[in-house]
Amino acid sequence: MDRAIGVVGAGVMGVGVAQNLAQTGHEVVLVDTSEAILAEARATIRNNCRMSRLTGGPELDPDAVLARITTAVGASAVAKVDIVVENVTENWDVKRGVYQELDAACGPDTVFVVNTSAIPITQVASITKRPANVIGVHFMNPVPAKPAVEMIPGVHTSEQTIERTRAMLSAMGKRAIPVKDACGFVSNRVLMLTVNEAAYLVHEGVADAAGVDDVFRSCFGHPMGPLETADLIGVDTILYSVEVLYDQYSDSKYRPCPLLREMTAAGLHGRKTGRGFYDYGGSNRAVV
Numbered sequence: 365m366d367r368a369i370g371v372v373g374a375g376v377m378g379v380g381v382a383q384n385l386a387q388t389g390h391e392v393v394l395v396d397t398s399e400a401i402l403a404e405a406r407a408t409i410r411n412n413c414r415m416s417r418l419t420g421g422p423e424l425d426p427d428a429v430l431a432r433i434t435t436a437v438g439a440s441a442v443a444k445v446d447i448v449v450e451n452v453t454e455n456w457d458v459k460r461g462v463y464q465e466l467d468a469a470c471g472p473d474t475v476f477v478v479n480t481s482a483i484p485i486t487q488v489a490s491i492t493k494r495p496a497n498v499i500g501v502h503f504m505n506p507v508p509a510k511p512a513v514e515m516i517p518g519v520h521t522s523e524q525t526i527e528r529t530r531a532m533l534s535a536m537g538k539r540a541i542p543v544k545d546a547c548g549f550v551s552n553r554v555l556m557l558t559v560n561e562a563a564y565l566v567h568e569g570v571a572d573a574a575g576v577d578d579v580f581r582s583c584f585g586h587p588m589g590p591l592e593t594a595d596l597i598g599v600d601t602i603l604y605s606v607e608v609l610y611d612q613y614s615d616s617k618y619r620p621c622p623l624l625r626e627m628t629a630a631g632l633h634g635r636k637t638g639r640g641f642y643d644y645g646g647s648n649r650a651v652v
């Protein structure tokens with residue numbers, strides 16, 4: 365089993381991936397662009413470990429989990445690891461810069477695991493000198509609580525890379541569901557359209573966010589409505605993912621809802637900024 369694992373990006377997903385790896389015995393190097401983001405990531409992991417039992421997870425010792433996580437600024441800090449799990453912003457310019465840096469810094473055998481909502485894996489692999497070592501894993505959020513992921517080999521991904529990735533996932537307690545490399549994979553071809561259309565309902569005044577979510581919860585029995593889900597994922601990440609789908613398929617059904625653009629510009633990104641479709645400053649009242 366590969367042991368030292370690099371986690372690039374310490375946002376919503378990077379924090380979950382790093383915690384999941386560390387709580388299953390892996391040494392982790394977690395990187396982002398500033399010490400302030402990394403300090404917040406450590407605080408979030410500590411809090412999530414404390415809350416683990418209450419949210420149906422295992423009993424976790426926050427100090428033991430954090431002791432396995434080293435933090436550093438800059439993607440080249442993962443130069444010595446066997447596998448890198450990349451979780452940076454869902455934007456091609458950002459991902460491209462990170463992969464160029466990683467490709468130059470890491471040894472030729474290092475596997476790059478792309479955690480993306482929609483960007484095709486072969487597109488990422490094509491800008492590296494190691495396309496056989498690049499694979500997609502679409503982790504679900506919150507990472508430690510979700511038992512399965514989509515695993516997406518690109519055109520050039522080798523069997524060895526698939527096996528190393530499967531071994532890492534299995535050691536994390538995850539089952540890999542293989543999916544072909546098409547923009548949005550299975551999950552986000554459907555989910556992003558649903559969330560985008562739900563945002564349109566609010567934008568057009570058909571219902572407010574609580575009303576939309578109530579229909580999905582009460583009439584369909586979904587545990588969460590689409591706009592609560594948007595706040596969990598990140599409203600900005602939803603917008604970027606819908607933009608990737610729109611670009612890749614040139615299909616107007618993926619036209620992003622203007623409300624998502626406005627909320628992203630206003631910093632109403634959901635749980636991670638304290639306010640999105642709902643206010644997380646104590647109440648769970650719909651605000652949009």
Ligand SMILES: NC(=O)c1ccc[n+]([C@@H]2O[C@H](COP(=O)([O-])OP(=O)(O)OC[C@H]3O[C@@H](n4cnc5c(N)ncnc54)[C@H](O)[C@@H]3O)[C@@H](O)[C@H]2O)c1
Nearest residue numbers: 373374375376377396397451452453454479480481505597
């Ligand atoms: N949020 C979800 O529910 C979810 C689920 C599955 C997959 N994803 C995908 O995972 C990826 C990360 O999403 P997220 O929700 O964690 O986003 P996020 O906005 O919460 O975090 C992204 C992090 O990347 C960091 N970053 C940006 N440029 C960087 C660089 N050059 N080097 C190092 N770090 C850098 C940012 O500072 C930020 O901390 C995206 O591609 C997203 O589509 C998200």
